[in-house]
Amino acid sequence: MTHPGTQNEIQAIPLATPDQLRERIRRKSKLKGRQPEADALQEVRELIGPKPDGGWRRDLLIEHLHRLNDACLGLRDRHLVALASLTNIPMAEVYEVATFYHHFEILRGDEQAPGLTVRVCDGLACELAGAQDLLTRLPALLGAAGREDVRVISAPCIGRCEQAPAAAVHQRALAMATPDEILRALESPPPPARETGHFVPATFAGKSVTPSLDAVQTLPPFTDYATYRANGGYALAAALVNGEQEAEAVIQAMEDSGLRGLGGAGFPAGRKWRIVREQPAPRLMAVNIDEGEPGTFKDRVYLERDPHRFLEGLLIAAQVVGTEACYVYLRDEYHDCRALLQAELARLQADPPCELPRIELRRGAGAYICGEESAMIESIEGKRGEPRMRPPYIAQVGLFGRPTLEHNFETLYWVRDIVERGPDWFSGFGRHGRKGLRSFSVSGRVKQPGVKLAPAGITVQELIDEYCGGMLDGHQLYAYLPGGASGGILPARMNDIPLDFDTLQPYGCFIGSAAVMVLSQHDKARDAARNVMRFFEHESCGQCTPCRVGTAKAAALMEAPVWDQATLEDLAQVMGDASICGLGQAAPNPIRCIQKYFPQEIE
Numbered sequence: 001m002t003h004p005g006t007q008n009e010i011q012a013i014p015l016a017t018p019d020q021l022r023e024r025i026r027r028k029s030k031l032k033g034r035q036p037e038a039d040a041l042q043e044v045r046e047l048i049g050p051k052p053d054g055g056w057r058r059d060l061l062i063e064h065l066h067r068l069n070d071a072c073l074g075l076r077d078r079h080l081v082a083l084a085s086l087t088n089i090p091m092a093e094v095y096e097v098a099t100f101y102h103h104f105e106i107l108r109g110d111e112q113a114p115g116l117t118v119r120v121c122d123g124l125a126c127e128l129a130g131a132q133d134l135l136t137r138l139p140a141l142l143g144a145a146g147r148e149d150v151r152v153i154s155a156p157c158i159g160r161c162e163q164a165p166a167a168a169v170h171q172r173a174l175a176m177a178t179p180d181e182i183l184r185a186l187e188s189p190p191p192p193a194r195e196t197g198h199f200v201p202a203t204f205a206g207k208s209v210t211p212s213l214d215a216v217q218t219l220p221p222f223t224d225y226a227t228y229r230a231n232g233g234y235a236l237a238a239a240l241v242n243g244e245q246e247a248e249a250v251i252q253a254m255e256d257s258g259l260r261g262l263g264g265a266g267f268p269a270g271r272k273w274r275i276v277r278e279q280p281a282p283r284l285m286a287v288n289i290d291e292g293e294p295g296t297f298k299d300r301v302y303l304e305r306d307p308h309r310f311l312e313g314l315l316i317a318a319q320v321v322g323t324e325a326c327y328v329y330l331r332d333e334y335h336d337c338r339a340l341l342q343a344e345l346a347r348l349q350a351d352p353p354c355e356l357p358r359i360e361l362r363r364g365a366g367a368y369i370c371g372e373e374s375a376m377i378e379s380i381e382g383k384r385g386e387p388r389m390r391p392p393y394i395a396q397v398g399l400f401g402r403p404t405l406e407h408n409f410e411t412l413y414w415v416r417d418i419v420e421r422g423p424d425w426f427s428g429f430g431r432h433g434r435k436g437l438r439s440f441s442v443s444g445r446v447k448q449p450g451v452k453l454a455p456a457g458i459t460v461q462e463l464i465d466e467y468c469g470g471m472l473d474g475h476q477l478y479a480y481l482p483g484g485a486s487g488g489i490l491p492a493r494m495n496d497i498p499l500d501f502d503t504l505q506p507y508g509c510f511i512g513s514a515a516v517m518v519l520s521q522h523d524k525a526r527d528a529a530r531n532v533m534r535f536f537e538h539e540s541c542g543q544c545t546p547c548r549v550g551t552a553k554a555a556a557l558m559e560a561p562v563w564d565q566a567t568l569e570d571l572a573q574v575m576g577d578a579s580i581c582g583l584g585q586a587a588p589n590p591i592r593c594i595q596k597y598f599p600q601e602i603e
Contacts, residue, residue: 033091040082047071048083056087059400061382065098066332066363073113074105100384100541101365102156103332115149118142118182119168123157123294124485124517124531125443129164134177141179147186156368156535157294158333161443161517162450163216171335173218194340197221198231199305201453202417205429205437208467210301210450219336220305225347228308234353236416237315241354247320250419251277257423258435263288263371263408264483264512266501272405276395277321279403285318285326285357286399288376289409292331292368293484294535295515298439299409301451303337307344311359313412316419318357321405325358327380332364368539372581373406374398375541386543387581410439431457432498438511440499442468444518445475457498460490460516468518475520479598483512485532486586489525489593508592525598529590530558536587547584550575554591563602565595 016024047067064087068079075098084091098104107113120126120135131154138152160166163175169185199222201209210216228234239245255270276283291299303310318326330338342361349356367385370376374388377399388394398404414437418426427435434457443449447469454467460480464470471477477492482499488509490497497503504510519528537551550571557564557571572588579585594602 034081036082036085037078040076040078041086044068044079044082044086048086051086056089057382058087058089059380059382061087061089061094061097062101062365062379063363063382065104066365069104072107073115073117074107076107077109080106097382097384101367103366114151116151116170116186118150118152118170118186119155119158120152120177121156121158121160121164121166122154122531123161123535124481124528125161125295125449126157126165127531128444128519128523129176131165134165134167134179137179138182141183145183147183150186156538157292157296159291159297159300159331161295161297161441161515162210163218164443164449168333168335173336175216175218176213191219194219195221196224196227197305198227199223201302201306201309201413202421202425204453206453206455208448208450208452209439212448222304222340223306223308225308225344225351228306229353232420233308233416234312234315236419237312237319238354240316240319250316250320253419253423254415255423257418257426259411259414259418259426260436260501261408262410262414262439262513264293264486266511269407269411272395272407273317273321276323276403276405279396281322281324283321283323283403283405284399285314285321285323285405285407286373286377286380286394287314287326287328287407287409287412288371288373289328289330289334289337290364290368290371290376291334291409291513292371292539293486293513293515294532295443295481295484295517296441296513298441298451298514300334300337302410302413302439303334304340307341308348309416310409310413311345311348313415314359315354315356316415317405317407317412323357323405325360327360327362327399329362329364329370329376329380332366338363367541368535369541369581369583372583375581377404377406384541386541389580429455431455431462432459433457434498434500434503436500438500438514440467441513441515442518443516444480445472445520445523446470446518447472456500457503459496459498460518461495463499463516464518471518471520475522477518478521478523479519479525479528481515481517481519481528481532483510484515484517485535486510486582486589487512487515488589489528489597491525491597494597508589508596524601526558526594526601529594530555532590533558533587536583540583544578544580544584546575546578547580547587550579550584551587554587558591563595565602568595 048064069075080094084094120131122131142150158166165177167174167177251270251273259269260266289299362380364370370379370385372387375385379385394404429437436456438456440452442452452467479489479491481489533555537555540547540551542548554571557568568591572591575584576588
């Protein structure tokens with residue numbers, strides 16, 4: 001042991017002077033990371049509004065990003081820093097959400113946003129109608145017209161397949177777009193306010209809901225709140241809320257009708273109501289109007305003509321199941337529908353026919369994956385739209401961790417008619433042993449594409465001949481996609497299969513959202529398969545490797561004149577077995593259908 005005063009005593013050595021220590025503390029006390037600028041904070045406050053009394057809600061992050069994106073035609077990095085600071089959300093979370101969705105574009109520093117963006121749909125129906133030629137010609141035409149400030153980009157299906165080729169000038173949809181019409185739209189004012197009318201969907205049973213191509217309107221007449229109420233609207237919802245109608249009778253009618261989820265999964269609606277109703281309160285509802293499946297546009301067609309029939313179905317379901325709040329998730333491409341729904345929902349809330357639950361309209365941001373129910377819930381919560389692992393199912397642990405009733409738009413749309421007209425009215429339709437009505441979104445090589453309200457179980461040949469005016473002149477049926485991009489591809493010789501839930505699975509296909517895309521002898525089924533695989537590659541959320549890598553690798557292999565079928569089958573097996581959600585699980589369908597039904601195209 002060393003004793004004080006000895007030669008081995010340890011001497012104190014100063015490491016720093018007091019001033020040096022103070023400077024070190026001062027440096028460490030500075031906040032790390034990029035700090036918000038005062039001007040950026042003020043600009044963001046003006047766009048998202050004053051801070052609520054309870055503070056900013058985390059789930060409104062995407063709504064805030066939309067406000068910034070709309071105002072600046074992009075998301076400036078300084079605004080993202082300011083938004084993170086104001087809402088107390090980590091900058092990493094704000095950035096990862098902003099970069100996940102296709103409709104958000106990050107602008108760094110002084111980078112300038114394009115003056116205007118023209119999006120040309122490159123989905124299968126629009127590609128058949130000449131979208132690639134439109135994409136090729138537009139830049140030169142815009143340059144010749146002195147509009148170098150306009151950017152032209154391709155976009156995945158924008159939900160107007162019956163109006164192919166479709167385009168959007170900023171947020172304005174154009175049907176059967178031509179270069180001249182796009183140039184005129186850049187210079188002309190927005191169209192006038194739309195007219196009102198009285199749309200009764202039940203009267204279109206066995207008919208075409210959409211008009212002929214020469215009468216197509218991007219803003220058709222719609223049933224407004226006053227007209228809907230004057231014709232008995234909301235009477236059923238009010239009777240339920242006031243105790244004049246038994247909830248059990250409504251559920252029984254839903255079950256007796258045989259109505260199944262019309263977004264693609266086909267789960268019996270009445271049974272879903274019972275399951276969620278038995279869960280502990282508080283319960284919530286989430287409505288999916290993302291409608292991103294290529295070839296599908298039925299929800300848009302109904303929504304833009306009669307939004308209140310959907311809203312009444314929502315109120316009926318909310319009352320029967322006992323949900324305290326309803327969240328409606330609408331795809332961003334449907335700008336006109338969103339404006340209409342916002343206005344009519346405001347009228348309903350200003351003069352309610354009965355006590356209403358809280359209803360919030362949420363805006364998608366260009367992500368097909370958010371059509372998957374759990375990915376949609378993640379997006380409503382203000383997060384990246386990545387599917388959840390199951391179990392637990394969202395009926396038990398859904399939105400904000402609460403039991404959640406999730407429905408597609410069209411499922412709720414038919415609730416009023418089923419209850420008022422009786423379940424036998426709905427189940428009385430059908431062919432070839434099937435029951436019910438189906439809204440088929442038909443596009444491709446037919447004379448009259450559109451939404452066809454036809455009997456469940458109708459065959460594609462019957463649908464073409466009776467509802468679509470036959471094939472286009474000079475075209476013969478060669479192949480068809482019975483359920484959109486995910487539903488597989490079948491040859492013309494299999495034109496007698498009833499189109500309904502559970503009838504197509506033995507052939508490696510499914511009906512999904514009933515989007516029927518028709519090909520002729522002038523088309524190749526392999527080209528259609530390649531188109532949808534590129535779509536899957538573009539829309540994969542990237543969460544799981546089988547889907548993220550598998551779709552990209554498959555899309556590349558499908559470009560070859562002769563397919564490497566062994567490798568493609570390996571990819572298909574892994575994607576189908578190991579992907580988290582339906583996107584990756586269904587992506588192999590077009591590969592296997594081409595291999596099975598169209599081998600002459602790839603060998």
